Amino acid sequence: MAYTLYLGDAAYSSWSLRGWLLLDAFGIPFRPAWIPMYSDAFTDMQTRNAPARTVPALEIDGADALVWESLAIAETLAERHPDAGHWPQDVAARAGVRSLAAEMHASFRALRDRPSMNLRRIYNGFEPTEAESADANRVQELWSWALNRFGGPYLGGETFGAVDAMFAPVATRFITYGFALNAPSKAYVKTIYAHPSFRRWHAMADADPRILTRYDLDLPATGPENAPRPTPLPASRHHGDASDAINTTCPYSREPVQPDSLAKINGRIIGFCNPFCREKSVTDPAAWPAVMALLDNTA
Numbered sequence: 001m002a003y004t005l006y007l008g009d010a011a012y013s014s015w016s017l018r019g020w021l022l023l024d025a026f027g028i029p030f031r032p033a034w035i036p037m038y039s040d041a042f043t044d045m046q047t048r049n050a051p052a053r054t055v056p057a058l059e060i061d062g063a064d065a066l067v068w069e070s071l072a073i074a075e076t077l078a079e080r081h082p083d084a085g086h087w088p089q090d091v092a093a094r095a096g097v098r099s100l101a102a103e104m105h106a107s108f109r110a111l112r113d114r115p116s117m118n119l120r121r122i123y124n125g126f127e128p129t130e131a132e133s134a135d136a137n138r139v140q141e142l143w144s145w146a147l148n149r150f151g152g153p154y155l156g157g158e159t160f161g162a163v164d165a166m167f168a169p170v171a172t173r174f175i176t177y178g179f180a181l182n183a184p185s186k187a188y189v190k191t192i193y194a195h196p197s198f199r200r201w202h203a204m205a206d207a208d209p210r211i212l213t214r215y216d217l218d219l220p221a222t223g224p225e226n227a228p229r230p231t232p233l234p235a236s237r238h239h240g241d242a243s244d245a246i247n248t249t250c251p252y253s254r255e256p257v258q259p260d261s262l263a264k265i266n267g268r269i270i271g272f273c274n275p276f277c278r279e280k281s282v283t284d285p286a287a288w289p290a291v292m293a294l295l296d297n298t299a
């Protein structure tokens with residue numbers, strides 16, 4: 001692997017989501033290093049990575065190099081993988097979305113504070129403050145401008161770019177807290193929720209049992225099943241023997257299938273090497289090319 005990416009909790013760490021998308025959505029291989037936030041392991045990671053304190057942080061293996069701050073990660077990856085498509089080729093689109101990404105990185109303090117990313121909840125009755133509403137309106141002004149000017153469905157045009165990685169957590173906040181959205185923003189939020197990399201991230205958040213109550217608000221809430229996500233393939237946990245599965249090794253790790261990690265996906269029993277691999281696959285099977293390839297190859 002060329003990179004190690006330090007990440008916090010998938011359900012809550014909005015900046016980690018940006019870092020993940022900057023690699024995964026562009027097909028750049030990396031080793032994710034998940035560190036639960038507010039844990040001793042997180043403090044140890046901060047000590048090891050100093051002066052970096054935050055996630056995401058990207059280690060360039062073999063180069064003794066670490067880059068943190070999501071915008072710096074975006075620029076480093078764009079420089080090292082010039083054909084990956086982090087920024088549009090078109091001069092006007094490149095200038096525009098670079099500015100949007102920089103504004104996202106530097107601004108929206110109110111929107112980033114109380115309505116923090118929380119992929120586990122969709123609240124009823126959230127009342128935004130004036131500052132939160134002003135931030136949400138400015139985001140929608142930027143999105144509407146870019147979608148109109150560069151043609152959508154992504155902010156820089158036809159393909160997902162670094163700027164979309166920067167704004168993806170905002171799309172989730174709009175859903176979690178029920179902000180009023182104009183029509184282009186509503187369409188854009190749906191586009192983000194349908195993106196395969198975002199779907200993989202959300203599936204991992206769903207599969208992680210850790211709840212950080214510090215991010216919960218005292219309001220009635222439903223769960224992520226009510227987010228505007230594509231309808232998943234039929235899938236459930238399967239209880240039985242490893243020999244029930246159509247595969248003997250995990251589609252992700254190639255390690256042997258374990259009896260506590262079986263799933264029925266689109267009518268077939270598939271085995272995984274651990275319960276987390278099973279859970280993330282059951283939530284949204286079609287988001288995982290390795291699972292879909294297994295189903296296709298054994299059809």
Ligand SMILES: N[C@@H](CCC(=O)N[C@@H](CS)C(=O)NCC(=O)O)C(=O)O
Pocket residue numbers: 008012013014015016053054055056068069070071105
């Ligand atoms: N501006 C930074 C923000 C990163 C950030 O604040 N990450 C949070 C998690 S979402 C974090 O690591 N917090 C730990 C801390 O600040 O001690 C970026 O662009 O990456």
